[in-house]
Amino acid sequence: MRQLPGFSGLTAFYAAARHGTLTAAAQELNVSQPAVSRRIAALEADLGCLLFDRSHKPAQITQQGRDLLQALHSGFGQIENTVAQIRQAAQSRVVTVTAPSGFVAFWLIPRLGQLEESFPDLTIRIISQEYGEAARPGDVVIRFGLPDLEATEERRLLSTEVFPVASPLYLDRRGMTPEQHDLSSVTLLTMEAARSQWHDWPSWFQAAGMVMPRGVRSLDFSSYAMLVNAGLAGQGVFLAWGGVLDTFLQTGALVRLHGPSASSLRGYFATARDGLAAGQDVQQILDWITKEACK
Amino acid sequence: MRQLPGFSGLTAFYAAARHGTLTAAAQELNVSQPAVSRRIAALEADLGCLLFDRSHKPAQITQQGRDLLQALHSGFGQIENTVAQIRQAAQSRVVTVTAPSGFVAFWLIPRLGQLEESFPDLTIRIISQEYGEAARPGDVVIRFGLPDLEATEERRLLSTEVFPVASPLYLDRRGMTPEQHDLSSVTLLTMEAARSQWHDWPSWFQAAGMVMPRGVRSLDFSSYAMLVNAGLAGQGVFLAWGGVLDTFLQTGALVRLHGPSASSLRGYFATARDGLAAGQDVQQILDWITKEACK
DNA sequence: TCACAACATACGCTGAGGTTATGATACATG
DNA sequence: CATGTATCATAACCTCAGCGTATGTTGTGA
Numbered sequence: 001m002r003q004l005p006g007f008s009g010l011t012a013f014y015a016a017a018r019h020g021t022l023t024a025a026a027q028e029l030n031v032s033q034p035a036v037s038r039r040i041a042a043l044e045a046d047l048g049c050l051l052f053d054r055s056h057k058p059a060q061i062t063q064q065g066r067d068l069l070q071a072l073h074s075g076f077g078q079i080e081n082t083v084a085q086i087r088q089a090a091q092s093r094v095v096t097v098t099a100p101s102g103f104v105a106f107w108l109i110p111r112l113g114q115l116e117e118s119f120p121d122l123t124i125r126i127i128s129q130e131y132g133e134a135a136r137p138g139d140v141v142i143r144f145g146l147p148d149l150e151a152t153e154e155r156r157l158l159s160t161e162v163f164p165v166a167s168p169l170y171l172d173r174r175g176m177t178p179e180q181h182d183l184s185s186v187t188l189l190t191m192e193a194a195r196s197q198w199h200d201w202p203s204w205f206q207a208a209g210m211v212m213p214r215g216v217r218s219l220d221f222s223s224y225a226m227l228v229n230a231g232l233a234g235q236g237v238f239l240a241w242g243g244v245l246d247t248f249l250q251t252g253a254l255v256r257l258h259g260p261s262a263s264s265l266r267g268y269f270a271t272a273r274d275g276l277a278a279g280q281d282v283q284q285i286l287d288w289i290t291k292e293a294c295k
Numbered sequence: 296m297r298q299l300p301g302f303s304g305l306t307a308f309y310a311a312a313r314h315g316t317l318t319a320a321a322q323e324l325n326v327s328q329p330a331v332s333r334r335i336a337a338l339e340a341d342l343g344c345l346l347f348d349r350s351h352k353p354a355q356i357t358q359q360g361r362d363l364l365q366a367l368h369s370g371f372g373q374i375e376n377t378v379a380q381i382r383q384a385a386q387s388r389v390v391t392v393t394a395p396s397g398f399v400a401f402w403l404i405p406r407l408g409q410l411e412e413s414f415p416d417l418t419i420r421i422i423s424q425e426y427g428e429a430a431r432p433g434d435v436v437i438r439f440g441l442p443d444l445e446a447t448e449e450r451r452l453l454s455t456e457v458f459p460v461a462s463p464l465y466l467d468r469r470g471m472t473p474e475q476h477d478l479s480s481v482t483l484l485t486m487e488a489a490r491s492q493w494h495d496w497p498s499w500f501q502a503a504g505m506v507m508p509r510g511v512r513s514l515d516f517s518s519y520a521m522l523v524n525a526g527l528a529g530q531g532v533f534l535a536w537g538g539v540l541d542t543f544l545q546t547g548a549l550v551r552l553h554g555p556s557a558s559s560l561r562g563y564f565a566t567a568r569d570g571l572a573a574g575q576d577v578q579q580i581l582d583w584i585t586k587e588a589c590k
Numbered sequence: 591t592c593a594c595a596a597c598a599t600a601c602g603c604t605g606a607g608g609t610t611a612t613g614a615t616a617c618a619t620g
Numbered sequence: 621c622a623t624g625t626a627t628c629a630t631a632a633c634c635t636c637a638g639c640g641t642a643t644g645t646t647g648t649g650a
Contacts, residue, residue, distance in 0.1 A: 003375050007302035008607085010374070023627060032609060037629060039607090047378065048385030057616040057627050064381050071377035075370035079305070080298050082366035083342065086359050090343030303638085318596060327640055332598060334638090352596050352647040591650105598645075606637090614629075620622090 009043030010072060012036045013051055017069040021058040095285045096125040098138030102224035103244065103268055104128040107158075110247045111292060118288055122281055130223065139282040140289065142270045155286070157268040157293035159242025162199045162207075163261040165254045170234040178255045184213030187236030189227050190220045199264045204239055207262030241267075243293060268293075304338030305367060307331045308346055312364040316353040390580045391420040393433030397519035398539065398563055399423040402453075405542045406587060413583055417576055425518060434577040435584065437565045450581070452563040452588040454537025457494045457502075458556040460549045465529035473550045479508030482531030484522050485515045494559045499534055502557030536562075538588060563588075 004010075015025035016036060026033040044051055051065035061069065099108055104126060116124060127138050148154055164183070171177060174186060188201050205212040219236055221227040228245065231238045232253055240254070248254040270289055272282050299305075310320035311331060321328040339346055346360035356364065394403055399421060411419060422433050443449055459478070466472060469481060483496050500507040514531055516522040523540065526533045527548055535549070543549040565584055567577050 003379060004371065005378065007306070011302070021627065031607090033628075034610085034630075035608060041629085047381050049381060052628095054628070055616085059628070064384070067377055068381060071374050075372075075374040076299065077370075078373075079366050079370040082362055083300065084298060086342050086344060086363060089359070316596065326638095328597070329599080329641085330639060332596095336598085349597070350647085354597075593650090594648085596645100596647080598643100600643085601641090602639105603641105604636095604639085606635105608636095609634080610632090612629100612631085614627100616625105616627080618623100618625085620624105 005043050005046045006039075009039045009046070012039035013043055013065070013068065014072045014076065016040060016052070016059075017061055017065060017072075092123055093121060093281055094123045094125055095140065095281050096127060096138040097140045097142065097285065097289075098127040098129060099142035100144045100224075100268075101128040101130050102228070103142060103144070105225045106228060106247070107244050107293075108289075114292075115285075115288060119281075119284065122285070124285070139273055140270060140286050141273055142268055142289075144266065144268050146266055147269060154269045154271045155290050157270050157290065158244060160263045160265070160267055161242035161261050162204055162239050162264055163242070164204075164237050164257045164259075165231065165240040165245065165249070166237040166257060167232060167234040168252065168255050170231075170236065171255070173234070179258050181257050181259075183237065183257075184216060186217075188216055188218040189231055189236045189238035190218050191222070191224060191227050192220050199239060199241075199262070199266060201239065203264075204262045207264075208260035210260065244268075300338050300341045301334075304334045304341070307334035308338055308360070308363065309367045309371065311335060311347070311354075312356055312360060312367075387418055388416060388576055389418045389420055390414075390435065390576050391422060391433040392435045392437065392580065392584075393422040393424060394437035395439045395519075395563075396423045396425050397523070398437060398439070400520045401523060401542070402539050402588075403584075409587075410580075410583060414576075414579065417580070419580070434568055434574075435565060435581050436568055437563055437584075439561065439563050441561055442564060449564045449566045450585050452565050452585065453539060455558045455560070455562055456537035456556050457499060457534050457559055458537070459499075459532050459552040459554075460526065460535040460540065460544070461532040461552060462527060462529040463547065463550050465531065466550070468529070474553050476552055476554075478532065478552075479511060481512075483511055483513040484526055484531045484533035485513050486517070486519060486522055487515050494534060494536075494557070494561060496534065498559075499557045502559075503555035505555065539563075 012025060012029065012035075015028045016022050019025050019028060022036045022040070023033050026036045029036065040051065047064070047068075049064050050062050051068060052059035053062055097108070105128070108126060112124065112126070116122075125138075142157065147156065166186070168178075170186075171181060174181075176182065176186075190201060192200075201218075202212055217236075219230065221230060227238055230236070232248065237257065240249075240256070245254060249256060270286060270293075272286050307320060307324065307330075310323045311317050314320050314323065317331045317335070318328050321331045324331065335346065342359070342363075344359050345357055346363060347354035348357055392403070400423070403421060407419065407421070411417075420433075437452065442451065461481070463473075465481075466476065469476075471477065471481075485496060487495075496513075497507055512531075514525065516525060522533055525531070527543065532552065535544075535551070540549060544551060565581060565588075567581050
C-alpha cells in the first residue's frame, strides 16, 4: 500500500485522462480546475515523470500517462464492479429462512408462492437442514425439538397433535377406510435414526393409550422427506405432525386415520436470529410464517 | 468514479482485512485505531452492509468483505505494478540524443561504447533522423545546417573543413595515390537531393579555387550513409566533413586526397533541448559530445 | 473472575486541500 | 498578424474533514 501514490492524485489524473482536459475533470470531480492541476502535479512529482505534455493545449497525455490510465481503468473497474455487486445485494433485501428439511419440503415450499406474493420486494432464501446438522445461520430460524424455556421470543408453530395418516389407495388395497382400519395389520413407516428427536410409533401408541401390536411390519427411513414420499406412494401408515402435511390432507393425497391421537411437547419453533433487534423485513417474514402456521 | 466509495475507507478496510485487526491496520497506515474504525464504518454505511462481523474479537471478515478484499487486492495490485514500473523508468536516467543519420552512423555509434562507459548510470537513447524529416524531440539535439545566430547556447561540433576522400583500393585500381591523383578522371560520389543542405562538389571546387572538370563521371545517392558505404566499397571519391569519418581515416579504410580543401559555414551543431535549464545528466552528455568532437 | 486486547464513541483541534483571483500561453479565427 | 477564447499554473487565503486523545464497552484467554 505504501507503494501507491495518493488516491486524490490518481483519481484526478484518471478523470483528466478520460475527459481530455483538466477543466472537464474538475467538473466531474466537483472541484475547481486549480485543485485538479495541483493534484496531478503532486502525482507527477511522486512518480518522477510527466503524465501530461503541457506544451500543447489541451495537455496531451504522455506514454507513461497512457500506461497509468490503462492500469487505473482496469484496477478501478474491478473495484467498481465488486462495489456495485455488494451495494445491489445490500439493497435487494434478502431474508434467509433456515428450517428442517421436512418442514421445508412439505410446509414451506408449498407456501412459498404465497409468501413471495405477500412480499414482492423481498428475496426469500431458504436453507434446508437435516437432523443432526450444525445450526446454520438465517434471519429466521425454524427448529424442531423441545421448547427452549429461555428463548422467550421463540414461537411454536403448528399443532402439537400427532396422528397416523396413509394414502387412500393403500387403505383401499388393504380393505380399510379411514374410519375402519386395523393398525396391527398394516405396515408402519418409521425413522429409527431420528427416534430420540422425533415422535415415533411406540411413543404414539403409549400416548394414545393403546398397546402397540406385537410383530407388526415396518419400513424404516433415514429422512422424513423419504418417509413421507413412501407414504404418498402407498407403502404404509406413518405419523404426521399436525399441520405439516396439511396440503396433502386437503388434496386427498393423504388421509388421516380416525381414532385417538397423541400430543407431544416437541414441535417446530421459530425465532428471528437477532431477536427483537431484527430488521423489519425479518420481523414481517416471521409474523407471516407464524400466522400461516396457525391457520 | 462516483460509483466508488472514498479511498480512505477502502484503504483502511484493505489494511484491516489483510492484517486481521483494525489495530494492526492502524499501524500500517500510520493513523490511530479509532481513525481506522471510523473509516471502515463510513465505508460500511456507504455500501449498506457489514464488512466485518464485530460479534467476535478480533472482528471477522464477512463474505461481502472477502469479495471486496479480493477485488481490492487485484485492482490495487495492478495499479501498484504499473506505478512501480513508471517510477523505475523515471529513475533510470534516460538521456535521448537526436542527430542526423550520417552523424549517428559514422561518428556517434562508433563512440557509443566510450560514451556509455563514461556514464554507466545513464541510459543513452539515440534517435537518428534523415534529412528533411521533422525535428524529433531529444534531450540533446544535433542538427546539420547553417549556424543559428539566435541560438546562443548552440555549440558547433567538428571541423568546418571539407575535403575529398576515397578508398585506397579505388586509388590503386586507378593508378593513383593520395598524393598524386586526377579528380577529372575519377568517379565523383554525389547526393543531389540534399544539394541545398550539403556541401557539394561544385561548391567545393569553387571554394578550393579550382575549376570543376567538365563531363566528369558521377554516382548519385539519396542518403549520406549510402554514399559513404559506396565510397568504402571503392566506387569513387566523395567529400568528407572534417571529423565525421575520422574512424575510417584512422583505420585506413578511407584516405584523404592531398591538395586543397574548402571550408563551409554549414556544420553540425548541438544543443540541450531545454537549454541551460536542462538537467545535469543532459549537460554532461552534451559536454562529452562537445569535447569528443574537438579531439 | 480478572486482566488484557480489540473495537466504538465523544470531543476538541488543525493543516490538507479547497476556493478565488490572476497570470501565462496555445490555438483558432478574421 | 492581431485578437479573443480556452486551458493550465500559481499565489494567497480560508475552513472543515478527519485526525488524535480520552474513555467506555466487550470478547477472549488464563
